[in-house]
Amino acid sequence: MSRKELERSFRKDFVGDVALELFSSKPFERVSMDEIAQKAELGKGTLYKLFSGKEEIMVHVICRGIENLCRDLEEQCLGTSDVPQALKRLLELEYDFYTKYSNLVLKLVFHQSDNSESAFLDRVRVQHQQHIDLLERIFEQARTEGMQFRLDNQELIQALNAAIKGLMINRMEQPIQDNSREKDLELLNTMLWTGLLA
Amino acid sequence: MSRKELERSFRKDFVGDVALELFSSKPFERVSMDEIAQKAELGKGTLYKLFSGKEEIMVHVICRGIENLCRDLEEQCLGTSDVPQALKRLLELEYDFYTKYSNLVLKLVFHQSDNSESAFLDRVRVQHQQHIDLLERIFEQARTEGMQFRLDNQELIQALNAAIKGLMINRMEQPIQDNSREKDLELLNTMLWTGLLA
Amino acid sequence: MSRKELERSFRKDFVGDVALELFSSKPFERVSMDEIAQKAELGKGTLYKLFSGKEEIMVHVICRGIENLCRDLEEQCLGTSDVPQALKRLLELEYDFYTKYSNLVLKLVFHQSDNSESAFLDRVRVQHQQHIDLLERIFEQARTEGMQFRLDNQELIQALNAAIKGLMINRMEQPIQDNSREKDLELLNTMLWTGLLA
Amino acid sequence: MSRKELERSFRKDFVGDVALELFSSKPFERVSMDEIAQKAELGKGTLYKLFSGKEEIMVHVICRGIENLCRDLEEQCLGTSDVPQALKRLLELEYDFYTKYSNLVLKLVFHQSDNSESAFLDRVRVQHQQHIDLLERIFEQARTEGMQFRLDNQELIQALNAAIKGLMINRMEQPIQDNSREKDLELLNTMLWTGLLA
DNA sequence: CATGAATGAGATTTCATTCAT
């Protein structure tokens, strides 16, 4: 990348960080371009030089988020022989991601059910697929290390996803309390690995 | 109720049904009052005679939904000694409710995190609490019938909620396929009652 | 008048009284037909049987008000030889009228400057002219009793009008206090009869 | 002020002038934002960039009006030893102000009696108080120059206000004629300084 | 290249009036 391209990329990421901060505190629709521009100390026009619109900001932010998540998963959950620890860490990383990106994740859900044909979504889909693939590899490794699951990888991932997203929603509607994160993670562990029935 | 009041109640429910149909197909914000009025073959003004605004329509619809859900739960899950069957039915009823009302449920999530002080929300909260109480009674009964849970009722309900809402989200972002409902219900059963690990 | 006509006239006056009560507490535009109908315990349709619309209610109310004012003026200010007392009473009656009808008087002002062609306004104009004529007769009588004015009747009436309406406005914008009526009347006396300069 | 701020201030004043023109010809409620935008050759949205809403336009316009009035009063009525001339000029300036801003003044009256708690009104109240203070200083000066009033400053100002506002109303309901201004001013002088009785 | 003023479609809401029952 040339210097120009690097600078541009740097600025995009910076705007993305600013936007993420806003998206974390209120739903997508309630964050205005004005607000992002102001918080990033840029003119609104400049935002449109960097991104084609509000949607693309969202896509950029969420893709970077998934990238980082994947990097962390790879580093911390793949290639270790301590499977229980890896799975525990897996839940933590996923939970933290969904908690931070909750508003964007939900916006994406709506988007997907509305404009099913969108070039933007494809970028997210690709990134998302990499995430899924990575999870599969982690589970596969767990199996080779002797862990036994009652479900196939597909189902396993769906269950994982559901449990975490569900807790994310619960967290959005309940006033945040102390140790909610720890409680949630414990509950998650119970749901997924231990089972609810004694 | 007088005839007038009955008629008014009917019309409100009718408009509610029409609105629910729209809310099922797109997010709350994308359904306009114009649209509801048109689909109900009413003038916009008439809607405002029946409801104080868009929010109240949502509240009416969702409260009726929870009412019906509670009635069904009471009839089909409470007071039977076939506990496994009751719990299975419980999941089905909850799943169907959340699938149908997904957009409204999510709208409510946002609402709750924004306008934390709203007379409307109180009505929903009351209704929601009844729902929670009913679930507690069902679990309590299950315990008296000999079923043993690893968690207390509070946690149990949170886990149930999370799992179902999570699947609801998954369903919203994936194109609907054949037997998705059956697959989801099976997965739900596994997650909650059987556990994922063999 | 037949019995039917009498009843109708009675009801119109009743509705008028109800409406006046509302108009006394808020501006014309903020009083809705719904409100009047409800307070009069009549259906909205019935209102439209009695009056051709909201404007006509206003006209009816204000005309009756001027009629009553004229009757009182005639009884209490005309034909007495105690001129100072008559003029004092005159101010009181006018002041009380304008204070009670302030919102309607102002609405009429706007109406007059907008829709200069209106059959309704003619009725008010006629009534208003009778009021003016009566005032002229009172002043004329005062002159024959020896009172001397620096202005002709036209100007006198205009000054009287201005002073009272001005106080009416002041009263509308200031929070009501004790003896505001007495203070206003004293000020009015000073302005008009005594003069402000010592 | 930076160039940007200056330009913005200019635009606000320009819009204010346009709005005042409209407010002078019809009551506040009958002037729509669309209308103002069209007359100012701006989009509706631009208006909302400059002002937070219709009310703020009114406040801006009226505050500027009072400011200008105060400036003129200070220049022309304060610090001259020709007291009669100063008082005459005072009446002229006040009369012209109230005649020009009549609709806004009346709108304010209603506003004050309705929404007694409004940040907007505070701005007007402050401005209005400065106006009152200035009038007091002028009357105080007149007294030091030997003029004697029958009333204290408070009452004097109330009387002045009443007389002018009253004439303002009269002028609003009567079709404008030649020399109405001169006649009104003469009447005002008579009412306030000379007295009506010979 | 950066800017932010300008835009205008589209949303919610109000209410005088009509008219079928």
Added chain:
DNA sequence: AATGAATGAAATCTCATTCAT
């Protein structure tokens, strides 16, 4: 005769996007 459900025009306000400077 009485009713009040239905209407729809018109108002205010928001905000993603464009474009002249």
